[in-house]
Amino acid sequence: MRNIPVNLQGYKLMVTESPALKMRENDNGVEEVVTDRSGVQHFVVSLFAKKRPQEGQFAEKGEEIKVTLTADPGDGFEEGTYVQLIDATVSPWQTERNGRYASGLAYRAAGLTPQI
Known part of the structure; x- marks a missing residue:
């Protein structure tokens, strides 16, 4: 299964590395910008995800995740x-x-919006 919708409303997401163009090293060792089939450039952002504590509970430890963005997030995400x-x-x-062997989860989103 791929592109499973995920609800992260119960988490605080803090930018730890500002959005930047997603780069990949090709077979010749040259870095190139990652694009989709239509040629649209992808971006990547690093976020620290920490579960919001419930009343009467301790806050759990968080973890850093990298998220591929399918559109330019714009400015203001320092x-x-x-x-x-x-x-x-x-x-x-x-x-x-x-x-x-290595395995993991790949996160993807259409964009970012400031937390209110």
């Missing part, structure tokens, strides 16, 4: 800014290289 994701999805991934 480090420390709290945001919400627009149309967030998650996809599991797995890869094998030289007998070593």
Whole structure:
């Protein structure tokens, strides 16, 4: 399954690395901008996600996630800014290289909006 809708309303999301063009190294070792099939450039942002504590509970530890944005988020999303994701999805991934396996979750969103 891919692009599973995800609800992160119960989490505080703080920008830890401002949005930037998503880059990938090609087979020749040259970095190139990541685009979709239509040629639209993708962006990436690092967020610190921490669950909002419920009354009478301790706040759990958070974790940093990287989110691919399918549109330019615009200005105003510097480090420390709290945001919400627009149309967030998650996809599991797995890869094998030289007998070593790695797996994880890939987050994607249509954009960012400031947390109110």
